[in-house]
Amino acid sequence: MGKLDGRKIAFLAADGVEQSELTEPWKAVKEAGGRPELVSLEDGEIQGVENEFDKRDTFKVDTVVADADSSDYDGLVLPGGVINPDKLRANSDAVEFVRSFAEAKKPIGAICHGPWTLVEADVVEGREMTSYASIQTDLKNAGANWVDKEVVVDEGLVTSRSPADLDAFCSKVVEEMCEGVHA
Numbered sequence: 001m002g003k004l005d006g007r008k009i010a011f012l013a014a015d016g017v018e019q020s021e022l023t024e025p026w027k028a029v030k031e032a033g034g035r036p037e038l039v040s041l042e043d044g045e046i047q048g049v050e051n052e053f054d055k056r057d058t059f060k061v062d063t064v065v066a067d068a069d070s071s072d073y074d075g076l077v078l079p080g081g082v083i084n085p086d087k088l089r090a091n092s093d094a095v096e097f098v099r100s101f102a103e104a105k106k107p108i109g110a111i112c113h114g115p116w117t118l119v120e121a122d123v124v125e126g127r128e129m130t131s132y133a134s135i136q137t138d139l140k141n142a143g144a145n146w147v148d149k150e151v152v153v154d155e156g157l158v159t160s161r162s163p164a165d166l167d168a169f170c171s172k173v174v175e176e177m178c179e180g181v182h183a
Contacts (some may be wrong), residue, residue, distance in 0.1 A: 004033040004035075007034050007035065008035045008036075010070070010077070011039065011076075011077045011079065012098065013040060013084055014046055016052070016086075016087065017049070017080075018049060018079060021166070024170055025079070025109060028171070032174045032178070034074075034174075036077075038062045040064065040065065041087065041088070041091055042061070043064050045061060046059050049083070065091070065093045070101050070104060071100075071104075073101075073106070074106065076098065078109065078110040078117055078118070080132065088117045094117065095117065098117050102157075105156060107157075108157050109176070109177075111163075112162050115135065115139055115144075115159055119142040125142060125143030126143060126145070127144050127145065129159045130148060131161060132161055150168045150169075153176060
């Protein structure tokens with residue numbers, strides 16, 4: 001068994017998810033022995049994209065967020081893309097799901113525009129974070145200490161800027177998921 005030893009990790013995503021930001025962390029979690037599960041806004045499939053508008057693969061949804069319970073999971077990954085987190089942050093069930101992970105101090109990984117949902121959940125104040133450069137003002141306005149680094153870890157919260165940072169992001173996400181709850 002891998003380092004995650006069967007821990008269940010939620011991947012919260014919707015149509016328009018940047019495909020590599022979903023598939024690469026998913027693969028890293030599986031290779032470390034974890035059990036990734038795709039949580040989304042509706043049942044069925046979601047559409048992956050590359051560079052925001054180029055459609056790629058579709059992915060089967062395992063659980064609808066309205067029916068999901070964060071206590072069933074050991075960690076959360078928020079892939080980016082522009083469209084995906086914009087849909088998530090407008091959905092009250094998705095926002096509450098994200099907030100519940102933060103309140104329980106469970107590990108969370110967010111890459112690119114993924115931190116938008118963290119902003120909406122009001123859980124970034126005082127946290128050191130990075131993101132895609134275009135949303136740094138949103139994070140700063142929500143009280144985060146935004147820095148321009150490949151990967152930032154702040155008490156179980158792992159953030160990265162873009163697909164170019166995926167290797168570092170995946171490594172740190174698995175590491176934090178292995179450590180578990182942060183007091």
